[in-house]
Amino acid sequence: MPAPLPVTVTAGAHGPWRVTDIRPCLGATLPPAARLRVEDGDATPDDGAWRLRGVTSNLRYTAEAERATLAGVQQGLGRPQASRAALIPIRKSAAWWDMAQDARRAVLEEESRHIAIGLEYLPGVARRLIHSRDLGEPFDFLTWFEFAPEHEAGFDTLLSRLRATKEWGFVEREVEIRLARD
Template identity: 60%
Template sequence: MPRLFLFVGADQGDWTVTSQRTLAGEGLAPVSAVTMLGTEAAPGSGTWALRGITSNERYVERAEKTQLLAVQEGLSRPQARCAALIPIRKTAAWWALTQDERRAVFEAQSHHTEIGLRYLPAIARRLHHCRDLGEAEPFDFLTWFEFAPEHTSAFDDLLAALRASPEWAYVDREVEVRLSR
């Protein structure tokens, strides 16, 4: 499986945009479709292209990872005809925290993993790190979610719970792109 992924927003693509909204900071130019490429391929005629790499889980402990792996399902399931691309950038204050301080906000205060576990296996996700690619990247993370249409309200609940957590006080740029295929 590739580690580097390119998300291209354009007039045509694999996933049709059903909504696109900016929740914090600068938005992205509106597009009609998004294609996810597992490569460093050139974006072609896209309006925008976002890059991210998969990496090790940085804020989960072994027991949490074991729990997640036991119930989560992979991407590209036939019934998962809905998706969301959510690029996020966190504040300088977040990055000034040490790893253990970020872990405390992420899990001890915000219960990020616990919240996510409530929605598995219905909602699959993969996190892509952008910060590791250099300071020119406009976001720190690109989160890709896939789910069946009947799980849309559960997905809305997941996002509401995460956005209400103390962790989200550190988000200064967030865009939500909802998709279907």
């Protein structure tokens, strides 16, 4: 696992990704913006409509066999054919954070099959999980996905399957930002 890497998402007038839609899912949405960029390390000046920060981190819930399976199938970000992306910032409820680690794992995987369901959509979808909670940010996680246009319908199905799980009962704010790169 690489060392934690700070990541900044800036939405505004500049960036390689064109915002095609901002869909409020749960709780307050985010302001409109034309373009978006994701920057590792020190971000460029804040010229944006809004900015969200986080950091990459170690795994919390993934069992060793799952980690090995994921490592064997997952693809990296930045594939040339992956001209569609989604940024989905998520905040979970106090009830989630009040649980111990083993109880959260049980909800996430044994009861909700988050990892097993997600694996069905690899390698078409590449992803990155960014943690924001400990930075006092408005969201706990910034989730990022990249895929080719032909995998967009599958990605939509993945979203509806995950949102029907017990785990999503602990989500109290979620915004879906859909993006395209020409």
